[in-house]
Amino acid sequence: MCGIALVLSGGGVVVAPSAAAAAAGIDPSDEGKGVTVDELKEALRRRGPDSLGCERLRVCADGRILGSYGCDCGSGDGVDVGVTELCFIGATLQLRGAEPISQPMVAQSGSVLVYNGEIYGGIHVPDDQNDTQSLLSSLESCCSCDCHALVRDEACGCCRSVAKSVPQMLSTIKGPWALIYWQAGRLENNVVWPRCIREKKPLASTVKGVESAADNDFSEPTNMSYWEELPCGMYSIQLKGLEKSGMCMKEACIFEVRKHDWTNSSLDELIQWKRKSIVPTVDDLTSHKNSVEDYRSSQSFRNSTEAYRVLTALRESVKLRTNLNRLFQDDLTKLKDDELAPIAILFSGGLDSMILAALLDQCLDSKWTIDLLNVSFDGQLAPDRISALAGLKELQRISPIRRWRLVEIDTALTNLKGESEHVMSLIHPSNTYMDLNIGIALWLAAGGDGWVDGSLCNMQDGSRYKYKSTSRVLLVGSGADEQCAGYGRHRTKYRLGGWVSLDEEMRLDVQRIWKRNMGRDDRCISDHGKEARFPFLDENVIKTLLEIPLWEMAKLDEPVGKGDKKILREVANLLGLKEAALQPKRAIQFGSRIARESNRKNFGSNRAANQASAGSVEIHHHAR
Structure with a gap:
């Protein structure tokens, strides 16, 4: 960005x-x-x-x-x-x-225009043109009369113009942007x-x-x-x-x-985030039961039509976000590095990052290496490092001709001094220990400065060597848990209030993701001159997920690692990721073990931190 x-x-x-x-x-x-x-x-x-x-x-x-x-x-x-x-x-x-x-x-x-973002539709951006140039040209064709601030689609009354207003023009844009x-x-x-x-x-x-x-x-x-x-x-x-x-x-x-309404009705629908099919009928449950029995009798995975639709939407989203345009390709060619990775993935080896890795493999020319950026505060013992190593093997199995480079970014919280203060300024106004832990993990991962095991990644002479990723685009799995019922509180809401309560909690998560996650995460990643891209938050992906009945999205009376994010587990199976399809949800602060180290440093122990609900404690309210 x-x-x-x-x-x-x-x-x-x-x-x-x-x-x-x-x-x-x-x-x-x-x-x-x-x-x-x-x-x-x-x-x-x-x-x-x-x-x-x-x-x-x-x-x-x-x-x-x-x-x-x-x-x-x-x-x-x-x-x-x-x-x-x-x-x-x-x-x-x-x-x-x-x-x-x-x-x-x-x-x-x-x-005058300053612009931050990417245009993936609504305004045509030629291959040889930058988004900002195309956007400025479109905005300059807009009517500047004051009456457009008061009405939406009518022609301008004072100059009889049929040109679009600025809100009408901006409402057509697909993709993440600010201007x-x-x-x-x-x-x-x-x-x-x-x-x-x-x-x-x-x-x-x-x-x-x-x-x-x-x-x-x-x-x-x-x-x-x-x-x-x-x-x-x-x-x-x-x-x-x-x-x-x-x-x-x-x-x-x-x-x-003044605040202006979006003039695109389909965009309004996405903002409202309303699902038509929330509570299943008896017929719906009977159909689902029959499909489960078919699965058990045949011992073969029956992927739903909905899973294919989600896979198609996600693949198109990744393709849009990883297209190497003319300027980018020219720069890459000058470097003449056959192991160069133009695009990296924030990689835990979990369900979401494995799906993104497999889709990126399908969308990116096989001559490019893909960097998998994994951060750990407990060396090879952190859960995310263990799953990342397992994920690397599975990716190598489904795509053996691709060069996969797992970048192991290791550090200890006690070694971070000025870095922690810097990240604190990046996450502001967020100011809890959970925010800081997530921010530090994301900031270090985006920096891409770590080690590569050449023997595992089939690179160089098989030795372990120092490496810093030069990828300027970083794919991130944000939005998957919110839309597909991946959090533990979703299971709690379902247990206490059924499908309606689950739907309400998911809608709340999606509509507040801008405040709880996106600004914080984007600032931490982009501080390295990297652009975070979020395929799960593509407009068409959101629309596709909302069209699927809630009981096909998740089945939260089943065990963890099976019923949560059920639809994405089916997508993973379609991609050949059998092991990743069984991975449980693990937040980055726990998977990297920064939360454990933070608890020990700031509260004395994990037990004391849990008693104090450390994740939600504001940093300036807790001094040791």
């Missing part, structure tokens, strides 16, 4: 909060502590190592644009009274296009379109910033700090004339914040 930021500064800024923000109890006057543009740029540079750019716009209270400037220093110093400065920062990790680009991109109209777009227009109709924003908070997906990966509304009041994890959505900050605003202020720019 790239790194993007917008900083609003100057003595003439007044932000009129949206109704959603006001309902959430946000105090627009809460300034918190500041951060300089230079500090933001340094943090963003780690996310986007290929280029770093900055563009400033100065806006008068009457809507006049004084001009645009690059910025090599801090922002906000020396801004005239009544003038607001908008500072756009863009750090680029470029993986697509034929020629290098830099951000921010400025159109001939004066519009900040300054839409230049008539005086008093300039608009900033950030994907996520809250009043008087810079938009920055960075070490000290904010990023979201699913859609939600301001549904829960919260105590605001300077940096917040933001729910996704489409927001606009529109410059309003003083005489129209009804506010008697001198030398001030009035920015009104």
Whole structure:
């Protein structure tokens, strides 16, 4: 992922909060502590190592644009009274296009775009073009009239335009993305379109910033700090004339914040995450019982039609996320390394990562090596290391011509000092020991700095050698447990409340994944200049999983490692992963054993940590 930021500064800024923000109890006057543009740029540079750019716009209270400037220093110093400065920062990790680009991109109209993400549909991106270039071209064709903020699909009443509005255009995009777009227009109709924003908070997906990966509304009041994890959505900050605003202020720019609805009905359905078939009928259960009896009598695995559908959707998702475009392939060819791995997998040897590895093998040219990144805080004894070694053998069995490189990333928690502090800044505002443990494990894994056993991986002369993965794309299995009932609490909900209770818990998990997981995980991974990609969160994969009856997704009255994530276990069998299909769910903090080491260090023992519910303890509330 790239790194993007917008900083609003100057003595003439007044932000009129949206109704959603006001309902959430946000105090627009809460300034918190500041951060300089230079500090933001340094943090963003780690996310986007290929280029770093900055563009400033100065806006008068009457809507006049004084001009645009690059910025090599801090922002906000020396801004005239009544003038607001908008500072756009863009750090680029470029993986697509034929020629290098830099951000921010400025159109001939004066519009400015910084973009972070990938476009997998909705807007055509030619093979020789970068996503940001294609997106800017599409956005520039949008109507900039104010009436589009009030209506959805109707033609513009004031200029009779049939062009799409910005929300209509953005609603067509498939794939993970965030942007900040300054839409230049008539005086008093300039608009900033950030994907996520809250009043008087810079938009920055960075070490000290904010990023979201699913859609939600301001549904829960919260105590605001300077940096917040933001729910996704489409927001606009529109410059309003003083005489129209009804506010008697001198030398001030009035920015009104609005939240806009997605205009794509199918996207709305995914956001609501509603499954049609939740509670099975007697006929459904009878059919299921017969299929189980057929399986037992034939002693051969009967894969459901639904499993084939999920496999097809997942394969297409992986293919979209691992296509080596022209620029990427040219760079790889220059290196002339027959063991080069352009794409790596966050690898535990568990069900989800094994499925991703097998699908990547099908989608990636066999000449490339695939790096399997495995982190351990207990050497060869950690559960995830044991399953990773077993998973390597199974992958070699189903695809013997592929070069599989298991990268063993070993460390001890006591050896991490400055690294832990750095990861703490990355996971902020998350601040529990569980968040930190997960963040450290992900950060180390994404760094890819470890050892390779040449004898196991059939590489070099069979010796064990030091290796650092150069893969810039990292596949991650996030979203599989939430959508397929992989957590222990799902089993508890099913036992206590049946299918309806299970469905409600799964919906809650999916709709809050942006806050609990995605921003934290993405920042930890992208800090190494790597892009995390999440095939299980593809729009079509989500849609396919929602179309499957809940009782076909999971059967939680069966043992662990069998009934949980039942549909994915069937997919694994279809891929020939017989052993992986039986792997139990194991979170990275437990599989790598960082949680055990953290408990001993911070609470004295695992027992004491369990009594204190260590995973949910906030770090600043517990000092030893």
